[in-house]
Amino acid sequence: MRQIHHWINGSFTGGSSTRTGPVFNPATGIQTGEVSMASSSDVDDAVSSARAAFESWRYSPLTQRQNVMFSFREMVSARRLEIAKTLTSEHGKTVDDALGEVQRGLEVIEFACNIAHLLKGDYSEQVSTGVDTYTIRQPLGVVAGITPFNFPAMVPMWMYPIAIASGNTFVLKPSEKDPSTSQLAAEMLAEAGLPDGVFNVVHGDKEAVDALITHPDVAAISFVGSTPIAKYIYETGTQHGKRVQALGGAKNHMIVLPDADIDLAADAAVSAGYGSAGERCMAISAVVAVGDAGDRLIDGVQARIEKLNVGPGDQPGVEMGPLVTKQHLDRVRGYVDAGESEGALLVADGRNFVVDGYEEGYFLGPTLFDNVTKDMSIYTDEIFGPVLSTVRMEHYEEAIELINANPYGNGTAVFTNDGGAARKFQQEIQVGMVGINVPIPVPLSFYSFGGWKDSIFGSHAIYGPEGVHFYTRQKVVISRWADPIHRGVDLGFPTHG
Ligand code: NAD
Numbered sequence: 241m242r243q244i245h246h247w248i249n250g251s252f253t254g255g256s257s258t259r260t261g262p263v264f265n266p267a268t269g270i271q272t273g274e275v276s277m278a279s280s281s282d283v284d285d286a287v288s289s290a291r292a293a294f295e296s297w298r299y300s301p302l303t304q305r306q307n308v309m310f311s312f313r314e315m316v317s318a319r320r321l322e323i324a325k326t327l328t329s330e331h332g333k334t335v336d337d338a339l340g341e342v343q344r345g346l347e348v349i350e351f352a353c354n355i356a357h358l359l360k361g362d363y364s365e366q367v368s369t370g371v372d373t374y375t376i377r378q379p380l381g382v383v384a385g386i387t388p389f390n391f392p393a394m395v396p397m398w399m400y401p402i403a404i405a406s407g408n409t410f411v412l413k414p415s416e417k418d419p420s421t422s423q424l425a426a427e428m429l430a431e432a433g434l435p436d437g438v439f440n441v442v443h444g445d446k447e448a449v450d451a452l453i454t455h456p457d458v459a460a461i462s463f464v465g466s467t468p469i470a471k472y473i474y475e476t477g478t479q480h481g482k483r484v485q486a487l488g489g490a491k492n493h494m495i496v497l498p499d500a501d502i503d504l505a506a507d508a509a510v511s512a513g514y515g516s517a518g519e520r521c522m523a524i525s526a527v528v529a530v531g532d533a534g535d536r537l538i539d540g541v542q543a544r545i546e547k548l549n550v551g552p553g554d555q556p557g558v559e560m561g562p563l564v565t566k567q568h569l570d571r572v573r574g575y576v577d578a579g580e581s582e583g584a585l586l587v588a589d590g591r592n593f594v595v596d597g598y599e600e601g602y603f604l605g606p607t608l609f610d611n612v613t614k615d616m617s618i619y620t621d622e623i624f625g626p627v628l629s630t631v632r633m634e635h636y637e638e639a640i641e642l643i644n645a646n647p648y649g650n651g652t653a654v655f656t657n658d659g660g661a662a663r664k665f666q667q668e669i670q671v672g673m674v675g676i677n678v679p680i681p682v683p684l685s686f687y688s689f690g691g692w693k694d695s696i697f698g699s700h701a702i703y704g705p706e707g708v709h710f711y712t713r714q715k716v717v718i719s720r721w722a723d724p725i726h727r728g729v730d731l732g733f734p735t736h737g
Contacts, residue, residue: 242272244274246276246286246442246443248285249293249436251436255285256279259277261444264330264565266331266332266565267551267598267602269566269601270600275419277443278442278444283411283455284455286411290438290440293437294409297438298407300435306356313350319428323424327421328553329554330392331418331553333519334554337561345397346397347684348397348401350685351703358708361714367718370722372719373718374716377713378407381458382411383458383461384458385411386464387399388521389418390624395464398462403707403711404434404439406708406711407712409437410439413441413442414441416444417564417565450476454476459482461477462710463486466488468488470486470696471697483698489648489650491526491650492524493524493646493653494508494524495652495654495655496528496529497661499658499661500656502536506544508679510541512653516561517563518627521651522682526628526630526631528642529633530634534630548606552595552601571625575627578617579609579616582617584611584629590605590606593605605626614631622648640664647693647694648695649671649691650672650691650695651691652671653675654675656677671692671693672692672695673690673691688703688705
């Protein structure tokens with residue numbers, strides 16, 4: 241059995257805890273690894289190492305930090321296939337999809353290669369006689385990242401390249417379900433010249449997370465995962481005086497208006513609904529078909545999903561892999577049962593889907609519901625599986641109201657050929673990331689990623705300029721170097737002149 245250990249102060253260690261967790265290949269259902277589960281004392285070791293490293297890393301030249309990121313960028317680029325295959329073996333998504341994930345992470349590393357541009361402050365000369373004012377941005381200290389299973393390479397890369405290039409040191413707690421890509425990242429960062437202790441990985445579950453979010457030497461927490469845990473991390477972290485950004489779950493809607501290009505919309509609904517088996521926080525899970533778009537759209541989606549090639553993610557030509565764990569498969573199946581018994585029309589049923597030779601794999605075929613109503617659990621809950629719900633609406637206004645009433649606000653899309661309808665959507669919709677004839681509106685690394693409402697807790701979106709602001713704090717300096725003007729003692733409040 242492959243052992244997956246923590247990475248603390250530049251080397252792998254099993255830590256002090258004897259607790260471990262199983263890691264499976266979701267396509268076969270076979271356990272392939274055993275991951276160490278950190279105790280609070282292991283977390284303490286990682287934080288101590290990061291704290292010690294911060295004392296020198298914070299003073300390292302900006303160009304040195306950028307150079308490390310540049311070397312790391314070259315390694316990730318050269319080893320992208322190895323990273324993708326590693327994550328496919330634990331997550332289940334196709335290697336092509338995994339390569340896309342690595343590419344989107346790589347773009348954040350590239351952003352960090354030029355971080356100096358965003359760490360610049362402002363300068364105002366002569367704000368008063370002989371007095372100048374300027375701002376500088378300084379790192380926070382030890383920052384922690386807690387990440388979900390569904391993007392084991394990319395989501396940590398949303399965090400640590402920016403945090404580290406800004407002069408912080410980092411402790412990552414990746415998902416215990418697919419922990420191995422973080423091992424590769426740790427090795428590559430060390431090879432790229434990152435000093436020991438600047439980047440650490442602790443594996444584990446609630447015990448490790450609780451130790452991090454209450455640790456007195458952790459200055460800030462970045463979290464990405466489900467909404468209940470995001471809320472818990474935000475509340476506990478802020479109660480302990482930390483800066484917290486906690487991104488949560490989603491229920492993303494895609495409106496299709498009658499004038500839309502239905503082929504384009506059907507392609508988009510299938511790609512965004514079933515890509516990565518629906519295990520994406522930006523997956524479309526509810527299609528809202530307005531007026532007579534409904535029948536045409538359902539026909540288009542049904543025709544496309546019948547042709548989807550579902551199987552093990554490492555096989556050529558496969559378009560959709562299995563779900564991540566047996567427990568998750570059972571949960572998603574349970575939602576399909578519930579949708580049927582609550583009265584939705586089951587157009588395509590993936591429950592009995594079996595892949596020859598992979599009978600123990602966690603597969604569910606693409607599933608499509610029509611006539612879904614807003615009180616059904618397949619509509620209200622984040623399913624996180626290959627289950628697409630179609631809600632029919634008579635009018636565009638009702639569709640917008642439906643989305644705005646939803647507690648989640650991560651991503652959404654409208655498909656239309658009417659510029660006025662699209663503009664209304666971008667202006668009125670209560671969602672953080674909006675697509676117009678684009679189903680998965682994930683911003684590139686020079687923008688920032690973040691939803692609204694229950695899809696985020698905290699004031700900063702992740703990566704991009706907001707990421708730099710999250711991982712630094714501003715200091716303002718007011719200085720007088722001109723010949724001092726002696727005005728004597730003056731207890732009045734300083735004014736300019
Ligand atoms: P999760 O919330 O179960 O786990 C996320 C992290 O929290 C993991 O590292 C896990 O070990 C830890 N954790 C789990 N339970 C905990 C507890 N009780 N106390 C403390 N820590 C705990 O999420 P997941 O199942 O790994 O990932 C899927 C979820 O993440 C979905 O809801 C998805 O929408 C969301 N997600 C959101 C975004 C976004 O950007 N908004 C991106 C990716 C995933």
